[in-house]
Every structure is written in C-alpha cells, then in structure tokens.
Amino acid sequence: MESKFNPKQIEEKVLNFWSDRSIYKLSVQKNQKGPLFRFIDGPPYTTGAIHLGTAWNKVMKDTILRYKRLQGYNVRDQPGYDMHGLPIEVKVEEDLKIRTKKEIEERIGVDKFVEHCRKFALDNLWIMNKQFARLGVWMDWENPYMTIKDSYIEGAWWALKEAYGKGALYLGPGSVTWCARCSTALAKHELEYENVKDNSIFVKFALEGKKNEFVIIWTTTPWTLPANMGVAVNPDFMYSKLKVDNEFWYVAKDMAAALLGAMGRKFEIVENISGEKMHGWKYTHPFADEIELQKKLEKENKKAHTVLAVGDDVFPNFVTLQAGSGLVHTAPGAGPEDFIVGKHFGIPAVTLIDETGTFTKDAGKFAGLRAKKDDAKFVEHLKNKGMIVHEAVVEHEYPHCWRCKKPVVYRVTDQWYIGVTKLRSKMISENKKIKWTPDWAGDRWFHSWLENLQDWCISRQRYWGIPLPIWVCQKCKHTKLIGSREELGVKVKELHRPWIDNVVLKCEKCKSEMKRVPDVLDVWLDSGAAPWASLPFPEGGKKILDKWFPTDFIIEGKDQIRGWFNSLMSLSMVSHGKPSFKSVYMHGFVSDANGMKMSKSLGNIVSPDQVIEKHGSEAFRLYCIKGEAGEDLRFNWKDVEESYKALN
Template sequence: MPIQETEKSFNHKEIEKKIQDFWKKNNIYDEVNLLRGDGPKYSFLDGPPYCSGNIHLGTAWNKVIKDTHLRYKSMEGFNVRRQAGWDMHGLPIEHKVEELLNLKNKQEIEEKIGIDNFVNQCKDFACKHKNSMTEQFKSLGVWMDWKNPYMTLDPQYMESSWWTMQKAHEKDLLVNDLRVISWCPHCETALAAAEIDYEDKEDPSIYVKFPLKGEFLTNNSLKEYFLVWTTTPWTLPANLAISVNPDFKYSFVKKDDEILILASNLLETVLGPQIKIHKSKILNDNGEEEILEEKEELYEIVETVNGEKLLNLEYDYPLIHEIPKHTDFNQKFTNVHKILPGGHVELGEGTGLVHTAPGHGPDDFEMGKKYDLPIFSPVDESGVYTSEVGKYENKFVKSVNDLIIDDLKNKDLMYKHELINHRYGVCWRCKTPIIYLATKQWFLKVTEIKKEMLNQVSKVNWVPKWAGSGRFHDWVDNAKDWTISRQRYWGIPIPIWECSNCDNIDVIGSLSELKEKSLSKIDASDYELIHRPYVDSIEIECTCGSKMNRVPDVLDVWMDSGVAPWASLYYPQEKESFDEWYPYDFITEGHDQTRGWFYSQLGSGVISLDEAPYKKVLMHGFVLDEQGKKMSKSLGNVVSPEEVIEKYGADILRFYLLWANKPWEDIKFVWDELNNVKKMFNILWNVYVFSTTYMSLDNFNPDNCNENNIVLRDEDRWIISKANTLLRDVGDALNRLYFHDATRKINQFILEDLSRWYVRLIRGRTWVESDDPDKLGAYYSLYSALISLINALSPISPHITEEIYENLVKNVSNNFNQSIHMNNWEFSEEDINPELEEKMDYLRNIIDSVARARDSAKYKLRWPVSDITIVSQDSRILDAVNDLEDIIKDQSNTKNVLTAYEFEKLSFIAKPNLKTLGPRLKGDMGLVKNYLAKADGNLIKNELDDTGKFTIGLEGKLIELSNEDILFDTELPDDMTSAEFDGGNVFVNTKITPEILSEAMSRELIRRVQDMRKDMDLDVEANIHVIIKANNEFTNLVSSKEEIIINEIRANSIALTNEEICNSNFNDNDYYIKNWKIEEYELSIFIKR
C-alpha cells in the first residue's frame, strides 16, 4: 500500500482514540517489553500516588516525565522495569470513608459499624479509586505495567514491611517511648512531622501574671508578678514551671501599683512606650503661639537583673484552686512552680518568661525530664481533659480557652488579652488543629543512623544537584526520630507482640512466622490475616510462658511507601527478581517528597539493606496557576487534566508540560501557551499533509530510492544533517532528564528548519512532473527528515507520532516494526555535517536580508533581479555564499550572485567634521565646506586611506585635513538597494530590463492563475485550458515565457489575445472568468477544466 493522502487538519481526539485502541488490541506495550527482554536492565520505581480520588495536573506531569524518559530508555534498547504503584492505606481514606458513612469519631467506628466493616469499606474505596485513576493515566498515553501494579494493601507487600520492622528491631532501632508528639484529636492518633500542614489561624494571645511567692524587691511592698505569654491557654492547667534565659536581662517594672517582671528587651513591645509626651499650644508673653511639652512616665523601671538571679524563685500557681492536683505536685517535686533556666527561651516574641508544660510541648518535655518535673498531660486521646484537672474535666481542651481566660481575669491575673493570627499546625487530612500530648509511641531511632543516611545521600545522583546537596541534605540533617505508630485501623498492623507479663517484645517478620507462632489455628486468607481486626486476635507465646498480644497500632503510611523498593519485588519472600532489579536506577517525584518518599525510602533502606535504594533522583516541580499561585479547591483555580485533554489532547498536554519550564522548577499553567504548542503541532501536521499530498500522488516509496535514481542537493544533505543532529541532541536531553531542552529543540526543528526553510526550498521541485531524480531527492530527504522527527518526538507525544508512522512507514516499507515505539533510537553520525549547518545559517541570514532590502525598495520578490552582491569581511560567509549560490539565486530570485570584501559601487560623499575643523579654520570653514560638497568623495577617501591626509589648496592657502576632519556618507547608486545582516551587507540591483519585466509579468500572471485554480477548488494535478485577454504590450511581454507558464499552471492549452472572444465554439459558461490589473495592464483570465 502506498503512502496515503491525509486529513487536512489535525484531529487529536480521533487520532488518540484510534492509537490507544491500536495499542490495546495488539498488546503493543507487552510487545515492546518482549522485544527488549534481553536488553540491559533499567530499573525504575514508581512513586505510588495516593488513591484518594482524581489525578491533577501535578500527578499528570509526574507520570508524563516518567513515561517519556522510560519510552526513550526502551528505544535505547534497555529492558525497562516500569511497574505502577498505589498507596492504598492510611488516614486520608479512613476520613473519606468516615464521611461517607457519617461517622463522627473512633468510638463510632468501633461500636457502630465495627473495625471489620470499616476496613472493608476502606479497601473498596481504595480499589475503586485505583481503577479510575488508572484510566486517567492511560488517557495520557502513559505506559506502565497497569495490570500488575504493586499495592500497599497486598499481603505479600505488607510482609516485606514487617520484615523491615524486624530488621529495625534486630539493629535495636525500634523503641517504645513516652514523648511529646503531635496529635490529632479528631483522628485520635499520633502524627508524624510529614503529616502536619500549616494554616493561618486566629488564636488568643494572653499575658498572664504569675504571682511571685514572697518578695524579691526589698525596697517596696508592692505585689510582684512574672509576666508570661501564651497562645494556648488550655495548656495552663499543665503548667509546672516558668523558663527564663539566664543570660538575658530582666526588669522589674512598676505600673499601676504593681510590679511586673519581664525581659528588658521586650518592655516596649509588651508594655508600650515608657514615656508619653503631651503637647499643648499656649500663648507666650509676646502673644506668639508656643508648644509646651509635658512628659508623663507610664511605667517605671525599678530594678534590672540578669535572668540568673531569677532562678529558683517560686510562684503561686494561678489555678491552684481549680486544679487540686497542683498542690500535690508542689509538695512532691522540688522544681515545680519555680523559675528554671531554659536555652530555648528567645526574645522574638512574648515576655522572655516561658510557660512550661512538660506534657504539652517538646521543649517543655525536655525541661521536664531535665529538672525532674512530672510529665503531666491530663488530656485523653480525643482532646478532652481528664479528671486530673478538676474544674475543667470532660471538656474539649480548645473550648476551655475562654473559661480559663475568664478565671484568670476574675483573679486579676490577666495583664492583657488579645488575638493573634499565626501559622499553626493542622492534621494534613482533617485539618483539625493539632495538639501536643505526652504519649507512649513507637519510634524508629533515625537519629542513630543519620550519619549513614547523609553518607548515602551524597552517593545519589541528584537532578538538579542542589536537590540533594541542599534541600534533602538539610532535611535529613535535621531529622528527628520517626514516630511510626498510629492509633488507627486501615493500615499495615505493627508486627510487634508484647508480653502481658514481662517487658519482652517479639517482632514478626513474615506471615509464615506468624502462622508458626500463633497459639490458635489460622483459617483466614493471607489478606484477612494481615489486616485488622483479624491480626489483633492472634496471640503468641512469650519466653516467660505468658501470652503475647499485638500492639494495636498500625504503621505510619509513609512507611508503607517507604518499603516499596523491596516490597514491590516481594523481597525477602522472593529473591530472584530482587537480585535482578534492585537497587533502582531512577526515581522521580515532586519537591514535596523531600520530606516524604525520598526520605522514607532512605530511612527504611538504610535500616533494611544499609543503603539508599535509588541511584538517580529527579526532583520535579509543581504545577501552579497562571499567576504562579498554588492550585487549590478553595481558590477555585484548579485545572483538571481531563479538561486539557478534551480541548487539546494528551500529546499537546504532554509536550506542554515538558516544554513550559525546566523540570525542577514550577510550571505556571497558562492556557495561552497551550495554543503555542498546538500551533506547532498544526505545523507539523501541515508538513506531513504537504508531504503525503505529493508522495501519494507520485506513489513515492523510499525503499526504491538508491544512488542511481535520486540526486541530493546541498539543502537535502542539510535537512538530513539537521534531522540527525536533532535525534542526537533530543536523545541526549531525554537521557539527562533535560526535557525542556528536548522539546525546545524539536520546536525549533519543526518551525524553523523543516517548515519555514526546507519546505520552502523544495516547493518548486515538488511541482515537477515525472520521476525526476531531483524531485525524488527532495522527497527522499523530506521523508527521511520526517521519520527522524517522529522518532525524536515519539517518547514525548506518542500518539501523533504513531499515527504518522502508520502511514509513512507501515504503509510502504517492507521492513518495519509494528509500532514506532519499538524502534531503536538511531541516528547517523556520518550524515551530520556541522560545516554545512553553519553555512546554511549564514545563508538564511543573507536571504532574509535580501528580502528586507527588496521590501524597503518596494521591489517584489516575484520580480527577478539581475544581480545581488554579498559583502562581508568574513571569508567563511563568502565561502558559504559561493558554495550554496543556487539556493540564494532561487530564494532571492536573482540571476547572479556576486561576493566581495568591499562594495565597489558604493560612492562616498565627504563632509567636514565641524567639531574638529570649526575651531581651527574659523572663517575658512565655508570654503572647505563648499569644496567638499563639489569634490569627488571617492578620491578623497582613497587619498586618506593611502596617506592618512588630504590637502586642499584654496585661495593661496594649503589646508591639510586628517582622517578625523572628514566624515563620509555613503551613497548607493540608483537602482540599488541594500540591507545589513549579521556579518555583512547585501546589495540588490533593482534595475528593470525588458527581460526582467517579461519574467516579472509572467510570474504575476502565473500567480493569478494559481489563485483562480484555488478558487475553483481544483485538484493539484488537474489540467486546465486558459485564455488570456490583454493588450498587445502585455501579451508581448509574456508570450516569450509561454512554455514556463504552461508548465507552472498545468495548462493543456493557453491562448493570448487582444480581441473580444466571439467565435462560435466559445461559451462563457464553460469558463471561470476574472478580471485583473497587473501594474498598469488590465486583463481578463478565462479558465476551464
């Protein structure tokens, strides 16, 4: 089958559907993998998207990057592992299900519908979304192993995470510890740092007076108070001390008959200016107005001491009557209700005296441990006060803020009560403000392996470099121990069994181990067994003889995905594929994953296998809206991938995402820019249509081309060189992950090299009938350039390239792959000719400037000129002109091309330089001026160039002029126009000779006939009969060119006449008739098929 003529416009919807059906029907993805099965391995690990709903542009970009790189790698010959992954456990899904089932809290989950049911609902939810998201990714043309993805709810996968926990235990990196951690009172679970979002939020900001017990100042009898600032009044019931920085200065300030103690540096911030100036106008003795200033001292600094002096002072706990427990504390612990030294105290905000509640803040907790304060955290899992806080019992902590504020006001212990707007941590999913509680949790001791983690970070190849050396390094460097236990249901159960009798724990590493150790017979499936609630019921025996029960927690979901490197390969249950694919050559995710997946894999990797599981990481950016703001539902600026695919198609979206910016920077999503990309695709399609139009007409088959039947011109060798350079450069860019370089080079090639230049150069040759070797040379080169182009573009935009491949290759060649994506990434180093490419660059500049010159003289390109002269001092440019003279002749429509280092026909006009001569010559100035105006500038210039001076004899005086004294204007001869280009000038001879006029008129005529052919909607190859009616002058001008005209307009016959047409065979209705005016000539053209 020959090459087929193509649809005139690019219909992305139709093509993409057709191609995706083709892939599906013929299992092309599997075929490609089969083809590369013996190739060298390239292992890639997909960062698992969370199955909570729809994909967005960010996830689309993520997958497009992966797909493009991996398609390239496959074409390079690699056997690529590209299993898709899904993150399916965790709180976000629990929340969605809670919402769906209208459940308010954990109690309702456990009692209303039961854990069993709840977990099943979560599973259904996750699977449903996994499926719909898979379809969305497929619609982008993303090729991954969608049939066998890794899923974090898969029992075999989960076993691998148990194995990692066991490894951690073996290395003594697993601890159960009482610590203050961030807690979500809605989800009733611990949260890791990675699960906290920050939002602006309004909170109370109160300054509380803590009465000093006894007195510090001896010289007065006023009551003294420590002034303490807090934004969380609800933590005051757990206040056990006040921290000060011993190095700071603290002042005792007298105000309103009491003494306040606070940091000296913060006096003005907290208390306001010390002095108020009252101004009043009075009349003085002279009757003039005068301003009288009176100073009022608003407070008085009575004493200033070092913080050290305050240490160990005691205060009366303000809520002692409300909370009796504090009396106990005060009696049992020496440091309770005292001033203690704390390095964490700063002067940025507050008063320099810090409320310290060891149960409600990590720093406070450290203080508590250091000074032997009780870790008092009288709040339960749902954020409700326990009975330990007397009056406030059974109330949700945040709701007590106002009550406490009132109580303090009633005791006159509130100095100031305001509101503050600040960033506050909230639960990443339910957005409930977090609270800090002291609880026992399980931790991985990351701080102990941090050094090795940093060592591993430095071994990884990061793109860009700073992602690893800066951002990720800093994050790991600051890492705290990782809280991995969650008091939830839908997740990987923590495989730790605790003895009810002794302290012993057992960490189970696999299902078989559990089955072996279980005291009861297990009849559940692996899936059931490894999930809650079934696994909760399994008891095993302790070495002490007692029963061990599982810790009821589940694992942090970040641990789920963190073990993906080996869990997706079911290691250590299965070892073979692990040996084949681990560690991974490449991963890529957005920069938010610094704290997420990059980190969780590194941590669990060092624990399990003593190394980072990835060798190369691309950290990519985010997709922002047009203004550069984050896309969010609340701002209403979210653009969905479906919307873009609907309007522009997946290929254009893919190209755009890889084109808009560097992959590691953020993309501003601008609709208008998609139009740009669309335009490029239209032009590509146009070139394709142009090619198929002629190639199908001539039944062109590239397989039949050989040295004997085709001739290649310079421009043919040039486009072939360019196309091979393109393949080389794009391949290099895709390999280095510089996708923007690849797309920009392709864009340049399509627009500049192929469409605007090469097609323009060969237009005339395609119009030739018969199997002319010169025409076939153009076809062959155009074909070859197109094939290189679609190969280079295929990893980026896989549909349109497949479509073109179907027609241009599969329809004609005997030797083809079933899909373009099975092709090898091949180019010919031999065909790359940098010298020729450089010469063509010069040529384009020159030809553009000829067009400019003609334009400025209003001399149409359609009219030939007898000669143009290229002037340059650069011999490379002149060589290029001489070598590629024919192209200039053709494109500039000139009979001759001349070259020169200097343009001799240029005449010079000498002018006096008034600046130098004026002062010197004074009155003689006029004489010189007149002389120069009449003189031959060229002679003067020659003289100056030769001798450096020019002497004039005037009225008996000799005046010597030097180079600076004379300025030259240049003047073009008549019938000459010029323009500059980068490296020289062109001079165009516009003199019209009879021969030129004859040609010009012929071409004008041809243009009109072509225009009419198009009006008539004739086929390109259709022949016509033409009659031209014009005056004798015109017919004389064109008659000598009759043969050329006939050929150009595909006429069977042409008749030139100056008379009315009135013979009997003539019928007006047979003809399409149009009247024209060309310059001063009026004519009528008659055309019939």
C-alpha cells in the same frame, strides 16, 4: 490522513492500536536482555480521580522511561498505589457519615469499616489506572504494586524486623502531635501549617516569697496552661524588674520598652538580673486552686513550678527575643520541645486531655473542656482572676492534621519509634552521594531536613493500615516482633485488622498469652518500603533484591522532601544500611495562572479530563515537559494551546 490534527480521533486510534497489538508488552520484551534501569513509582493515594499535579508527575515519569527504553534499557516500570491510612479512612468516614472514631467500633464494626476502605481504595485504583493510560503513559498497568497486599505488608514487616534487631525500634513516652478528631498520633511530616488567628495573651505568674512580684509569660495556646510545669528563661539574657503601678514584673530587658509600650503602660526599671540567676525561683501555678493535681505534683517534685534557665545546650533557641516577653511558659505534656526541656530538668509531663482532646477529671474545674476549641474559656477564666496583663489577636502558623484539616493538639502517650536520630550524620553523608536535580534540592532542602530529623513515631491508633507486628506477653511483658507470615506460624485470613488482632501467640519466656499491640503503621512507612516491598521480597530472597535494589531514579514533587524522600531514606538506612535511591528529579507544584493553589473554594480547579477533552493528551504532555526542575507549573490554557498548535 486528516489535514488537521484532531487529537481525540488520532489518540483514540493510537491507544487502540497499542492495545490490539500489545505494543507496550513488545517493547518490554525487546529490552529484556538490556542493562537494567531501576525505577520506583512514588505511589499516589487512591482517594479519587487524578488531578493536574498527579497527571504532570506521571507524564514526566513516562517521558524518562520511554527515553530509557529507546536507549535499550530493561526498565522497571511498575506503577504503585498508596492504599492505606488516614487519606482513605477519612474519605470512607465521610461516605459512611462517621463523625467520631468511637463510631467505627460501636456502630459500624472494624471489619466492615476495613472492607469499606478496601473497596474504596480498589475502586479508585482502577479509575486512576484508566486515567493514566489515557494520558498515554506506558507502565505495567496490569501489575501495579498495592500496599494492601499481604506480600507487600510482609516487606514492611521485614524492614521493622531488621530495625528491631539493630536496636533502632523502641517504645517510649513522648509529647506527641495528636489529632483529636482522628484520635491518633501524627508525625512531623503529617502536619500542614495554616495561617490562623489566635488569642495572644500575656499572663502574670506570682513569684512565691516575693511580694507583688510576677514573671510575665506569653502564649497563643491558652489550653496548655493547665499543664504548665515551668517558666523558661535564657541564662545568657538580661531580665528587667519593672515597677508597673504597685506591682513588679520580670521581662527580658531588650523587650521591655516595646512590650510595655504596646500595653500602654508606664514603667520604671528597678534592676536588671541575668536569666542564670533567676533559675530555681518558685512561682504559683495559675490554676493551683482549680487543679488539685498541680498541688500534688508540686509536693512530689521540688522543681515543679520553678523558673528554668534553658540554654542552647539544653534545647537550641528555646527562649528567644523574637516574640513575647523572653519568658516561656513550659508544659512538658503539651509539646515535644517542652517535653525535652522537662526531661532534662526532671519535671513531670502532665497530660490532662484524652484521645478526643477533652480535658479529663484530672483537670479539675476544666474537666470536659476541649483543647484548642475552648481557648476562649481559659482566657475568660484568667481574666476573672486578674492574671492577664495584655491581650491581642495574632495571625500565625499553626499545625493541622494533613487529612481531616483540623488543628492538632499535644499529649503524652507511649508510641513506637524508629530511632533515626542516631543515623542523622550518616544520612547526611550518604545524601551527598545522591544526584539531585536541581542540585539545591539535595544540597539545601533535603540536607536541612536531615539536620533537624527527630526519631520517627511510626505507631497510629487507627484501623486501615499495615498492622504493627509486635506482640506483648500479658504476664511478663516480653515483646516479640514478627517479620513475616511464615514466622507468625498461625493461619490467618489476612494480615489486616481485625483478623490479625485475633492472633494470640505463646510467650517464649513464661508460656502465657501474647497479644498484638493494636496499632497500625504510619502510612508513610508503607511507601518508604516500596523499593523492596514491591518486589517478591523477602519471599523471593536476596537474589531478586540484589537485582533491583537500590533504585536508580525517582521523580516527585517538592512536598516529598518531608514526605516520601524522607521515609525512603529513613526506612532504608535502618533496615539496609544505605539509601534506597541513587538519583532524584524534583519538580514543583501545579498552580493556576496567577500562582494560586487550585482549590474548590477558589473555583480555579482544572482537571486532566478537561484538558484532554479540549486539546488531547499529547498537547498536555508536550506542555508538561517544558518546565524547569524544581519550578512550579503555572497552568494556563494559552500555553497548552501553543503546544497544541505545535503538534498541528
């Protein structure tokens, strides 16, 4: 025995001993008749080598599972991997030097692209398996659940079939968040907010029938102005008619002094009027001369281009006094909140951009410009028309695609949704029964998320994912949802695109051809189905489900409030009628010693391999389990050194 602890030598000996003697398998066999401990592994994306956060998470899981084994429990310890979706597609696009979605179909071919995605995901899975095992983590590494397997896909299809049968799955139009670079819809939980600097402009819209009178709106998204259909006021606010030089401007009374002061403009209050009385005022669209479609829409809809009194009964806090002028530019085709307001008042949602974020011919003079990217050109055009009364640069949060990191836009498209909003109150009630550690993670954070839950857009216009199992008759539009390969009734190489796209069914109603809706599922639905799709279910029947479902315990980081915890709860509630987990441990993030996020640009990344090479796995494991629930782990070498010394 060495006099000094040499982690590299000792750990290699221990790992070899475990492997040679099948110690892990013996420990599993020993507890086969013990009480069950139902655990489900939150699957990491197979996008590359593990990072410190992933390693910390797995060490925490391993610590708890080992403790349960020592107590005699028959522990379900199957590791899992998330192997579909944009996380994989974007990486493969980088490898293949693909710049646009169009290239996948025209230059690469969907079949070859999918095969590249599969190989990339599998190669990384085995790399990650070895890294986790080197950390000393005991899981069933020979039998991980993989979201790309047909059996797993059938588990997700089964859940959709259940939701469909309950009327909780529907096709509907909506103003959805859209990634122009990836050319697909995104859900709320797929957005990352970053601080950006944008043009903040105050624009005057001329009121019709009122000489030299204007409503003043404010926006940080000039690209949405071509789609403007209304100006919202709060019916409970007072608005001032201000004399500014030879013009009359309407702004919120409580914002007038500060706003005009910032502009350096002198003004005189002529009168005050309630927002309620402004409802129905007609104004001229700022681009009426440039966009012929806007003139057409105004002729067809009397409420188009009018002032709308939007109270909390229509949409809470749609018009506030926090920023701007107290009058809100409203474009139902360029934002989900605006879409709801537009639907309430019966004004149309105009989409003037295509799937690449490029303005179409319907945008008239602006055809060919790009949403968000060409904001400055819209500002310049408004300046030339003398419509901008104030301009500034503001720093604010703006949503970005979680995978390609590009700013998102909004457009109206038909998408498939899971109607979780109707289950919101039941989810909140069920959440109170779940044991959360720390308790505030469930009582405050997850509760707040559930309170603001909206219907889940699950369709994605991509290639590498679980195919949406919906076929539509080309003649009578009859729709059929398939819940399994057996129900499909057609031999197919596998359930992925493009092979599943070639399956044509016969319509039960009119005997015409039924073709599949060419979408794949939100990748978060993949992992949301894990508690049952990772089992031999539905193939294994209800007996296997009753044995291992719902899960006793899960453990993940705080980012999963809006991610995995959300998809687990939502999908299980619409398919099983109850949550899929009974207790949760939530940990924080790993940052550097100063609390900064680790990133290549900051040069502060530390890999698990570096830690193992210097101090060994056991020192890192001991270091990992010292933190408090819900708190971030500020990585520093000194504390790892202390853990190393404690083992020596």
